[in-house]
Amino acid sequence: MSKEVVLSIDIGGTLTKVGLVNREGKVLDKIVFKTDAQHQFSNFMDKLKLEVETLIIKWIDVIHILSIGVGAPNANSYTGQIENPPNLKWGGITPIKKIIEQTFDLPVSLANDANAAALGEMLYGTAKGMKNFVALTLGTGLGSGIIVDGKLLIGEHGTAGEIGHVNVDPAGRMCNCGLQGCLETYASVTGIKRTVFELMADRCEDSPLRKINFEEMTGTDISDAALKGDVIALTAFEKTGEILGSKMADTVAHLDPEAFILSGGLSKAGDILLKPIKRHMQKRLFNAYKGKIEVLLSNATSAEAVLGPAALAWLELDHLTHA
């Protein structure tokens, strides 16, 4: 008998990951290719078609693909479109759900990448069994997915959960989105890098980070320096944790979640980031929440990025079955 799977497509600004995932969240196989987001969308679709066909041919005798889950930046579940993505140069509106449906002749479920990641955490990850939590992906930007009562919070226009764009400082850093002082300009890999450069300007301590230019500096450079006791790097983590922890207290005042699940490049720093986040969040929590909200690191490796869109597809299949 053939195995039932979904085809999971996680579209990122840099890489696109495609996987075959069964109901239990086991990734049977996967491929990764460059999104080449600076080229036209039709180029991307040509590549995607080729890569998916290669993958399917390998497994054709043993699998049965039920549907496709797609996670993408600035994707809107209601409209089925990718809308005004700052990091994909595909133009304003891309009706991606329809195009992928037509290309592969399978039903497609679409969600914002961070929203899909939250579903992945709930079905297969750190949030297994939780009904109210917030997943934060701290990568190039800050993505968020909000789960309320076991369901993704989608909102009236399909675009809930943009916590990366709450305001930290109206006179603060310029954001790619056009606003100023957005949380993701502080609390993300790019954000902590900006903080490191600010600190190198403000302070006098020596630091290995002074030898790396802005374009080349990675989050790993900063966490490696912090682990070796570098003052600039440690101060950058402290500041990042203070800003993120404080804003997480505001999120709690809206949603009263059980936990936050952190993933993405910045979260790999572990305790160096987690401790200041927890301390500052706790300090700013309204009485009713104090001591009740957990902050956890995702146990999913980046290799499991396909689990988010897979969870989306499986949940949609179950919903259709039960409706």
Add this chain to the structure above:
Amino acid sequence: MSKEVVLSIDIGGTLTKVGLVNREGKVLDKIVFKTDAQHQFSNFMDKLKLEVETLIIKWIDVIHILSIGVGAPNANSYTGQIENPPNLKWGGITPIKKIIEQTFDLPVSLANDANAAALGEMLYGTAKGMKNFVALTLGTGLGSGIIVDGKLLIGEHGTAGEIGHVNVDPAGRMCNCGLQGCLETYASVTGIKRTVFELMADRCEDSPLRKINFEEMTGTDISDAALKGDVIALTAFEKTGEILGSKMADTVAHLDPEAFILSGGLSKAGDILLKPIKRHMQKRLFNAYKGKIEVLLSNATSAEAVLGPAALAWLELDHLTHA
């Protein structure tokens, strides 16, 4: 045939309102009495019992009371308790649901007062027909109720929707809750009064408000002065609108609602408050939300405070019927 009604109890820091409300939201009768929150809870219950009995005796031949809805500050739907209310001197924990159930031998639904108000707006008020909105009550404090997909957002611990305690300024005004810089210390009747006093200290313009002491100054004094063109009062509204509008943009980045519904003393100022709120919210909205979020004034008069707990009771009855 007797009319089916619910008994609605809205407990406030100053006044308690009790009403008989039918399914369509018609208030058949109501009474108002002083909560006397500085005395013991047992005193309050003696008074409530007497007032409710007086009300019921009047209507006993024509009504059938199905259940009781209770809205109260710091009430928790999950535990059935009022928990650590700063404005009711009844001690830390009051198991009010159980006590009212035993007193009147009827099922009781309990919710935070602002949460109940949001349900009232949805069933009978300005938010009729909406499925995703946020109700803000701008009174002594700032209460909030969040509706997601037609249901009250309750949260993991029963205490979601404390938007009055998101942070405006970590070094800002002291809040009754023990934190510093909470939104309600700026955006409420008390908040705008504090802003007026700050402005009278900072600036030199004459103002009728300089003749009123802190304890006696009301929200109406401030809006009356603003309507007559008083610079201090107008600046206070502008600042209040700027702070509230900016924070509402952060709320949108979480929830993507259709609208905000404003009620309470401060909202009576109308356009003087609404215009700066809308302008500043719009300025801070993330692209995906721009031009999509309405800000509306509640059409409910304060006389209709009983509609919130009534809506709660009717929704609970319908839920039980359908379960």
